[in-house]
Amino acid sequence: MKLNGVKVLDLTQFMPGSVLTGMMADHGAEVIKIESPGGDPTRQHEHRDDPDLAAATVGFFARCNRGKYSLSLDLKRFAAKEILYRLVEDADVLVESFRPGVAERLGMDYETLRQRNPRLIYCSLSAFGQTGPLRDTPAHDSVVQAYGGSLPLANDATPVTDCLPTAALAGALNGLVAILMALLSARGNGRGERIDIAMRDCLLPAQPFRSRTDHPEEDQGLAMCSAYRTSDDLWLCLGGRERVFCENLLRPLGRADLIEVATGATSGDQGPVHAFLAEVFSKQSRAYWLPWLETRGISAAPVLDVRDALKHPQTQARQMLLVDSQGREHIGTALKFQEEPGIPNLRVPRLGEDNATILSALGYREQEIAALRRAGVIHSH
Structure with missing residues (x-):
């Protein structure tokens, strides 16, 4: 190693x-x-x-x-x-x-x-x-x-x-x-x-170059990088405000007028975008919305807790979950080398x-x- x-x-x-x-x-x-x-x-x-x-x-x-x-x-x-x-x-x-x-x-x-x-x-x-x-x-x-x-x-x-x-x-x-x-x-x-x-x-x-303390009191942050509750009381998170994401989301939903604000191209308050998306996502389940977003190439993910994250297939595929001789799970190493991979010793002294x-x-x-x-x-x- x-x-x-x-x-x-x-x-x-x-x-x-x-x-x-x-x-x-x-x-x-x-x-x-x-x-x-x-x-x-x-x-x-x-x-x-x-x-x-x-x-x-x-x-x-x-x-x-x-x-x-x-x-x-x-x-x-x-x-x-x-x-x-x-x-x-x-x-x-x-x-x-x-x-x-x-x-x-x-x-x-x-x-x-x-x-x-x-x-x-x-x-x-x-x-x-x-x-x-x-x-x-x-x-x-x-x-x-x-x-x-x-x-x-x-x-x-x-x-x-x-x-x-x-x-x-x-x-x-x-x-x-x-x-x-x-x-x-x-x-x-x-x-x-x-x-x-x-x-x-x-x-x-x-x-960031701009201090968050100078945000307006009611500023909710970037609408296209926020989490929203779905009808089944679960959460999903949007993860990109590039124009392609904003257009692919807002045009099919009938609100192309919000694209400029959503991208941050204007200095307008993103509150209206937040309010619209919160209302829309609350009308259907997360199981409905995630495929809908994926087919349109929109950056989005379910909000998982730690246990769900560890059970996700990506965790297994990346060898990020190891099991010791007592059957207890350990987190793997995030540093992946091809020639000399890390082989964690799971003994705890x-x-x-x-x-x-x-x-x-x-x-x-x-x-x-x-x-x-x-x-x-x-x-x-």
């Missing part, structure tokens, strides 16, 4: 870092997840309110951390830091998501670790980065989106918290790109790199499951490992 031989130390919790290093593990990287004695907090969120779902599909922690090795260390202890330092000497990449300043206090910042491995690529993932007035602001995704001007707005301009962790995903993907760039550079110059990824920074380049294996590889004897366990330096469940 593409990342065979790349050794990664994952000192992250929650989503951005786990997603980033999880993608690397799916494509062959050896990823050691270093967890606190209590473990990554997302271990506690594995479908705890839905036993049936837990039996059928894996939860967040498993999706992001499959194929990794788990080493549980109390990094406030000197002996644990010594273990980390020894791991760093042979690592290619380290990813951390501490609050800015914490790594320095723990003695595991870039300047300290590069003394032990000048080739180390050190990536910090945080909400607002290592610099700036927001540096120390505690934040998860919705707060980052709010500060980044990307929190979704309802039709009446009321902010709506988004269930999709846009900032975290953007941070993970930008972090992965930066790490791969640094790995390529290191091949030539033999030097490591310090990478500072702020989730807010990753949102800004994706913003228990907390500290690989302590002995990792420490033995570092040269620790069985008695020393037992002593570290008794002293609370390493933990396992």
